[in-house]
Amino acid sequence: MHTGRSYRLKEFLIWTRRTIYWVLAISIVPTLLYQAAGLKWLTIPWTVVALLGTATAFIIGFKNTQTYNRTWEARQIWGAILNSSRTWGIMSRDFITNDPQKTKELVYRHFAWLTALRYQMRESRAWENSSSRENEEYKQFYTIPEKETPLETELAKYITPTELNYILGTKNRAVQLMSLQSKSIKELLVQNQIDSYQFVEMERIVRDLYDQQGKSERIKNFPYPRQFATINGFFINLFCFLLPFGLLREFDKLNDGIEGIMKGNMVWLVIPFSVLISWVYTSLEQVGESTENPFEGSANDVPISQMSRTIEIDLREMIGETDLPPALQPRNNIIL
Secondary structure: OEOOOOOOHHHHHHHOHHHHHHHHHHHHHHHHHHHOOOOOOOOOOHHHHHHHHHHHHHHHHHHHHHHHHHHHHHHHHHHHHHHHHHHHHHHHHHHOOOOHHHHHHHHHHHHHHHHHHHHHHOOOOOOOOOOOHHHHHHHHHOOOHHHHOOHHHHHOOOOOHHHHHHHHOOOOHHHHHHHHHHHHHHHHHHOOOOOHHHHHHHHHHHHHHHHHHHHHHHHHHOOOOHHHHHHHHHHHHHHHHHHHHHHHHHHHHHHHHOOHHHOOOHHHHHHHHHHHHHHHHHHHHHHHHHHOOOOOOOOOOOOHHHHHHHHHHHHHHHOOOOOOOOOOOOEOOEOO
16 A cells, blocks of 8 residues: 555656557657658558557456456455454453453464464465556555565464464364364363353454455455456457557648748657557556455555554553554555
Protein backbone atom coordinates (compact mmCIF):
# COMPACT_ATOMS: atom_id res chain seq x y z
CA MET A 1 0.00 0.00 0.00
CA HIS A 2 1.28 3.44 -0.88
CA THR A 3 1.08 5.67 2.20
CA GLY A 4 2.19 8.93 0.61
CA ARG A 5 0.18 11.63 -1.08
CA SER A 6 0.69 10.12 -4.53
CA TYR A 7 3.18 8.38 -6.76
CA ARG A 8 5.65 10.76 -8.39
CA LEU A 9 5.53 11.12 -12.17
CA LYS A 10 9.14 9.93 -12.33
CA GLU A 11 8.21 6.70 -10.51
CA PHE A 12 5.28 6.15 -12.84
CA LEU A 13 7.37 6.74 -15.97
CA ILE A 14 10.05 4.31 -14.75
CA TRP A 15 7.38 1.71 -13.98
CA THR A 16 5.76 2.06 -17.43
CA ARG A 17 8.87 2.75 -19.49
CA ARG A 18 8.90 -0.60 -21.33
CA THR A 19 5.39 0.06 -22.57
CA ILE A 20 6.49 3.54 -23.65
CA TYR A 21 9.34 2.01 -25.70
CA TRP A 22 6.86 -0.34 -27.39
CA VAL A 23 4.29 2.33 -28.32
CA LEU A 24 7.12 4.62 -29.48
CA ALA A 25 8.34 1.95 -31.89
CA ILE A 26 4.88 1.27 -33.35
CA SER A 27 4.38 5.04 -33.78
CA ILE A 28 7.69 5.69 -35.54
CA VAL A 29 7.45 2.95 -38.18
CA PRO A 30 4.20 3.98 -39.95
CA THR A 31 5.14 7.66 -39.71
CA LEU A 32 8.47 7.02 -41.43
CA LEU A 33 6.81 4.93 -44.11
CA TYR A 34 4.19 7.61 -44.74
CA GLN A 35 6.41 10.71 -44.65
CA ALA A 36 9.85 9.52 -45.68
CA ALA A 37 8.99 6.59 -47.97
CA GLY A 38 5.99 8.33 -49.53
CA LEU A 39 3.51 5.53 -48.82
CA LYS A 40 0.52 7.88 -48.63
CA TRP A 41 -1.97 5.02 -48.85
CA LEU A 42 -0.79 3.78 -45.46
CA THR A 43 -3.71 5.23 -43.53
CA ILE A 44 -7.03 4.10 -42.11
CA PRO A 45 -10.13 6.24 -41.42
CA TRP A 46 -10.00 7.97 -38.04
CA THR A 47 -13.58 6.87 -37.36
CA VAL A 48 -12.46 3.23 -37.19
CA VAL A 49 -9.76 4.04 -34.63
CA ALA A 50 -12.11 6.25 -32.62
CA LEU A 51 -14.74 3.50 -32.38
CA LEU A 52 -12.12 0.98 -31.30
CA GLY A 53 -10.74 3.46 -28.76
CA THR A 54 -14.22 3.99 -27.31
CA ALA A 55 -14.80 0.25 -26.92
CA THR A 56 -11.36 -0.14 -25.36
CA ALA A 57 -12.02 2.68 -22.90
CA PHE A 58 -15.25 1.00 -21.78
CA ILE A 59 -13.63 -2.36 -21.18
CA ILE A 60 -10.66 -0.77 -19.33
CA GLY A 61 -13.08 1.13 -17.12
CA PHE A 62 -15.03 -2.05 -16.40
CA LYS A 63 -11.89 -3.98 -15.51
CA ASN A 64 -10.46 -1.29 -13.26
CA THR A 65 -13.75 -0.98 -11.40
CA GLN A 66 -13.81 -4.73 -10.76
CA THR A 67 -10.15 -4.94 -9.73
CA TYR A 68 -10.62 -2.05 -7.32
CA ASN A 69 -13.60 -3.87 -5.84
CA ARG A 70 -11.40 -6.93 -5.27
CA THR A 71 -8.85 -4.84 -3.38
CA TRP A 72 -11.51 -3.04 -1.36
CA GLU A 73 -13.15 -6.34 -0.41
CA ALA A 74 -9.77 -7.67 0.70
CA ARG A 75 -9.29 -4.58 2.87
CA GLN A 76 -12.72 -5.12 4.45
CA ILE A 77 -11.92 -8.78 5.14
CA TRP A 78 -8.71 -7.94 6.96
CA GLY A 79 -10.44 -5.13 8.80
CA ALA A 80 -12.89 -7.75 10.08
CA ILE A 81 -9.95 -9.98 11.07
CA LEU A 82 -8.51 -7.05 13.01
CA ASN A 83 -11.77 -6.52 14.91
CA SER A 84 -12.33 -10.22 15.64
CA SER A 85 -8.72 -10.55 16.80
CA ARG A 86 -9.17 -7.82 19.38
CA THR A 87 -12.33 -9.53 20.59
CA TRP A 88 -10.42 -12.81 20.86
CA GLY A 89 -7.76 -11.09 22.97
CA ILE A 90 -10.32 -9.63 25.36
CA MET A 91 -12.13 -12.96 25.75
CA SER A 92 -8.88 -14.86 26.30
CA ARG A 93 -7.92 -12.39 29.02
CA ASP A 94 -11.28 -11.93 30.78
CA PHE A 95 -12.82 -15.39 30.48
CA ILE A 96 -9.76 -17.26 31.77
CA THR A 97 -9.06 -15.50 35.06
CA ASN A 98 -7.07 -18.14 36.93
CA ASP A 99 -4.55 -19.30 34.31
CA PRO A 100 -2.48 -16.50 32.74
CA GLN A 101 -0.32 -19.04 30.91
CA LYS A 102 -3.38 -20.45 29.14
CA THR A 103 -4.42 -16.94 28.16
CA LYS A 104 -0.98 -16.32 26.70
CA GLU A 105 -1.11 -19.64 24.85
CA LEU A 106 -4.42 -18.74 23.16
CA VAL A 107 -3.21 -15.26 22.25
CA TYR A 108 0.14 -16.43 20.92
CA ARG A 109 -1.46 -19.21 18.89
CA HIS A 110 -3.62 -16.51 17.34
CA PHE A 111 -0.43 -14.69 16.32
CA ALA A 112 0.71 -17.94 14.72
CA TRP A 113 -2.62 -18.15 12.82
CA LEU A 114 -2.16 -14.61 11.51
CA THR A 115 1.38 -15.46 10.48
CA ALA A 116 0.41 -18.65 8.67
CA LEU A 117 -2.46 -16.89 6.92
CA ARG A 118 -0.41 -13.96 5.65
CA TYR A 119 2.31 -16.32 4.40
CA GLN A 120 -0.35 -18.29 2.53
CA MET A 121 -1.67 -15.09 1.02
CA ARG A 122 1.82 -14.20 -0.27
CA GLU A 123 2.28 -17.47 -2.14
CA SER A 124 2.57 -17.08 -5.91
CA ARG A 125 -0.18 -17.92 -8.38
CA ALA A 126 0.19 -18.36 -12.15
CA TRP A 127 -2.09 -15.42 -12.96
CA GLU A 128 -0.45 -12.89 -10.63
CA ASN A 129 1.60 -10.00 -11.98
CA SER A 130 4.20 -9.36 -9.29
CA SER A 131 6.73 -11.47 -11.21
CA SER A 132 6.53 -9.29 -14.33
CA ARG A 133 9.74 -7.47 -15.14
CA GLU A 134 8.52 -3.98 -14.25
CA ASN A 135 7.05 -5.15 -10.93
CA GLU A 136 10.16 -7.17 -10.05
CA GLU A 137 12.28 -4.07 -10.63
CA TYR A 138 10.02 -1.94 -8.46
CA LYS A 139 10.40 -4.33 -5.51
CA GLN A 140 13.77 -2.73 -4.75
CA PHE A 141 11.88 0.25 -3.34
CA TYR A 142 9.97 -1.66 -0.63
CA THR A 143 10.10 -4.71 1.61
CA ILE A 144 7.95 -7.87 1.64
CA PRO A 145 8.25 -9.27 5.20
CA GLU A 146 7.12 -12.75 4.17
CA LYS A 147 10.01 -13.01 1.69
CA GLU A 148 12.65 -12.05 4.26
CA THR A 149 12.03 -14.62 7.03
CA PRO A 150 11.06 -18.31 6.68
CA LEU A 151 7.63 -19.28 7.99
CA GLU A 152 9.12 -21.79 10.43
CA THR A 153 11.19 -19.05 12.10
CA GLU A 154 8.15 -16.83 12.55
CA LEU A 155 5.88 -19.58 13.83
CA ALA A 156 8.51 -20.74 16.34
CA LYS A 157 8.05 -17.45 18.21
CA TYR A 158 4.45 -18.27 19.06
CA ILE A 159 3.85 -22.01 19.42
CA THR A 160 5.56 -24.98 21.05
CA PRO A 161 8.00 -27.20 19.09
CA THR A 162 5.44 -30.02 19.16
CA GLU A 163 2.73 -27.85 17.63
CA LEU A 164 5.22 -26.37 15.17
CA ASN A 165 6.20 -29.80 13.82
CA TYR A 166 2.56 -30.76 13.48
CA ILE A 167 1.57 -27.53 11.73
CA LEU A 168 4.48 -27.60 9.27
CA GLY A 169 3.34 -31.05 8.18
CA THR A 170 -0.16 -29.89 7.24
CA LYS A 171 -1.39 -28.43 3.96
CA ASN A 172 -3.47 -25.52 5.22
CA ARG A 173 -1.54 -24.39 8.27
CA ALA A 174 -3.85 -21.54 9.19
CA VAL A 175 -6.86 -23.86 9.27
CA GLN A 176 -5.08 -26.34 11.53
CA LEU A 177 -3.91 -23.63 13.91
CA MET A 178 -7.48 -22.45 14.36
CA SER A 179 -8.48 -26.08 14.87
CA LEU A 180 -6.01 -26.24 17.76
CA GLN A 181 -7.62 -23.12 19.20
CA SER A 182 -11.02 -24.79 19.17
CA LYS A 183 -9.55 -27.89 20.78
CA SER A 184 -7.98 -25.78 23.53
CA ILE A 185 -11.16 -23.95 24.45
CA LYS A 186 -13.01 -27.30 24.50
CA GLU A 187 -10.45 -28.48 27.07
CA LEU A 188 -11.03 -25.31 29.08
CA LEU A 189 -14.76 -26.10 29.16
CA VAL A 190 -14.13 -29.67 30.29
CA GLN A 191 -11.81 -28.40 33.03
CA ASN A 192 -14.46 -25.86 34.15
CA GLN A 193 -12.11 -22.93 33.50
CA ILE A 194 -14.80 -21.38 31.33
CA ASP A 195 -18.56 -21.89 31.36
CA SER A 196 -20.75 -22.99 28.49
CA TYR A 197 -21.73 -19.42 27.56
CA GLN A 198 -18.09 -18.36 27.35
CA PHE A 199 -17.31 -21.47 25.33
CA VAL A 200 -20.03 -20.62 22.81
CA GLU A 201 -18.80 -17.03 22.51
CA MET A 202 -15.20 -18.08 21.90
CA GLU A 203 -16.31 -20.66 19.36
CA ARG A 204 -18.26 -17.90 17.62
CA ILE A 205 -15.03 -15.94 17.19
CA VAL A 206 -13.32 -19.06 15.84
CA ARG A 207 -16.16 -19.39 13.33
CA ASP A 208 -15.87 -15.71 12.37
CA LEU A 209 -12.12 -16.02 11.83
CA TYR A 210 -12.63 -19.13 9.70
CA ASP A 211 -15.19 -17.18 7.68
CA GLN A 212 -12.79 -14.30 7.07
CA GLN A 213 -10.00 -16.71 6.17
CA GLY A 214 -12.27 -18.35 3.61
CA LYS A 215 -13.13 -14.99 2.07
CA SER A 216 -9.47 -14.07 1.91
CA GLU A 217 -8.64 -17.42 0.25
CA ARG A 218 -11.44 -16.88 -2.25
CA ILE A 219 -9.85 -13.67 -3.50
CA LYS A 220 -6.38 -15.23 -3.48
CA ASN A 221 -7.34 -18.40 -5.32
CA PHE A 222 -9.90 -17.06 -7.81
CA PRO A 223 -8.41 -14.55 -10.28
CA TYR A 224 -10.08 -11.76 -12.16
CA PRO A 225 -11.73 -13.82 -14.96
CA ARG A 226 -9.12 -14.58 -17.58
CA GLN A 227 -11.52 -14.10 -20.50
CA PHE A 228 -12.02 -10.44 -19.53
CA ALA A 229 -8.32 -9.90 -18.86
CA THR A 230 -7.39 -11.47 -22.21
CA ILE A 231 -9.84 -9.50 -24.36
CA ASN A 232 -8.81 -6.34 -22.55
CA GLY A 233 -5.18 -6.93 -23.55
CA PHE A 234 -6.16 -7.70 -27.15
CA PHE A 235 -8.20 -4.50 -27.47
CA ILE A 236 -5.47 -2.28 -26.06
CA ASN A 237 -2.73 -3.76 -28.24
CA LEU A 238 -4.90 -3.47 -31.33
CA PHE A 239 -5.83 0.12 -30.53
CA CYS A 240 -2.21 1.16 -29.91
CA PHE A 241 -1.14 -0.51 -33.16
CA LEU A 242 -3.82 1.15 -35.31
CA LEU A 243 -3.71 4.58 -33.64
CA PRO A 244 -0.78 6.07 -35.64
CA PHE A 245 -2.34 4.86 -38.92
CA GLY A 246 -5.51 6.76 -38.05
CA LEU A 247 -3.63 9.94 -37.10
CA LEU A 248 -1.46 10.18 -40.24
CA ARG A 249 -4.05 11.69 -42.57
CA GLU A 250 -5.49 13.92 -39.81
CA PHE A 251 -2.12 15.52 -39.10
CA ASP A 252 -1.26 15.72 -42.80
CA LYS A 253 -4.39 17.87 -43.31
CA LEU A 254 -2.97 20.39 -40.86
CA ASN A 255 -0.21 21.27 -43.33
CA ASP A 256 -2.76 23.23 -45.39
CA GLY A 257 -3.09 25.89 -42.70
CA ILE A 258 0.52 26.00 -41.47
CA GLU A 259 3.37 28.24 -42.62
CA GLY A 260 7.02 28.29 -41.73
CA ILE A 261 9.26 25.48 -40.61
CA MET A 262 6.39 23.13 -39.77
CA LYS A 263 4.87 23.44 -43.25
CA GLY A 264 4.81 19.92 -44.68
CA ASN A 265 6.17 18.40 -41.45
CA MET A 266 3.05 18.19 -39.30
CA VAL A 267 2.89 14.43 -39.84
CA TRP A 268 5.90 14.01 -37.54
CA LEU A 269 3.69 15.09 -34.63
CA VAL A 270 1.88 11.77 -35.02
CA ILE A 271 4.74 10.16 -33.07
CA PRO A 272 4.50 12.13 -29.78
CA PHE A 273 0.70 12.33 -29.81
CA SER A 274 0.32 8.65 -30.63
CA VAL A 275 2.72 7.76 -27.79
CA LEU A 276 0.85 10.01 -25.36
CA ILE A 277 -2.60 8.62 -26.18
CA SER A 278 -1.38 5.02 -26.16
CA TRP A 279 0.43 5.58 -22.84
CA VAL A 280 -2.83 6.70 -21.24
CA TYR A 281 -4.56 3.49 -22.26
CA THR A 282 -1.68 1.14 -21.43
CA SER A 283 -1.06 2.82 -18.08
CA LEU A 284 -4.70 2.39 -17.07
CA GLU A 285 -4.39 -1.27 -17.99
CA GLN A 286 -1.17 -1.62 -15.98
CA VAL A 287 -2.73 0.05 -12.94
CA GLY A 288 -5.69 -2.33 -13.16
CA GLU A 289 -3.35 -5.33 -13.31
CA SER A 290 -1.45 -4.15 -10.25
CA THR A 291 -4.73 -3.87 -8.31
CA GLU A 292 -6.46 -7.13 -9.20
CA ASN A 293 -4.45 -9.39 -6.84
CA PRO A 294 -4.37 -7.64 -3.45
CA PHE A 295 -2.12 -10.19 -1.69
CA GLU A 296 0.57 -10.92 -4.30
CA GLY A 297 3.30 -8.68 -2.85
CA SER A 298 3.01 -5.66 -5.15
CA ALA A 299 3.31 -2.05 -4.06
CA ASN A 300 -0.49 -1.69 -4.13
CA ASP A 301 -1.31 -4.68 -1.90
CA VAL A 302 -3.52 -4.62 1.16
CA PRO A 303 -1.00 -4.19 4.04
CA ILE A 304 -1.69 -7.51 5.77
CA SER A 305 1.77 -7.65 7.36
CA GLN A 306 1.29 -4.24 8.96
CA MET A 307 -2.21 -5.16 10.13
CA SER A 308 -0.96 -8.43 11.64
CA ARG A 309 1.74 -6.52 13.53
CA THR A 310 -0.86 -4.03 14.78
CA ILE A 311 -2.97 -6.91 16.08
CA GLU A 312 0.05 -8.42 17.82
CA ILE A 313 0.90 -5.15 19.55
CA ASP A 314 -2.71 -4.62 20.67
CA LEU A 315 -3.13 -8.13 22.08
CA ARG A 316 0.24 -8.17 23.80
CA GLU A 317 -0.71 -4.98 25.59
CA MET A 318 -4.07 -6.51 26.55
CA ILE A 319 -2.36 -9.32 28.43
CA GLY A 320 0.01 -6.94 30.17
CA GLU A 321 3.20 -7.30 28.12
CA THR A 322 5.50 -4.31 27.76
CA ASP A 323 8.23 -5.75 25.51
CA LEU A 324 6.36 -5.07 22.28
CA PRO A 325 7.55 -5.55 18.70
CA PRO A 326 7.95 -2.31 16.72
CA ALA A 327 5.23 -1.26 14.31
CA LEU A 328 6.12 -1.81 10.67
CA GLN A 329 7.18 1.39 8.92
CA PRO A 330 6.79 2.35 5.24
CA ARG A 331 9.82 2.21 3.01
CA ASN A 332 9.67 4.79 0.23
CA ASN A 333 6.02 5.36 1.25
CA ILE A 334 5.14 1.70 0.65
CA ILE A 335 4.16 -0.77 3.35
CA LEU A 336 2.87 -4.30 3.15
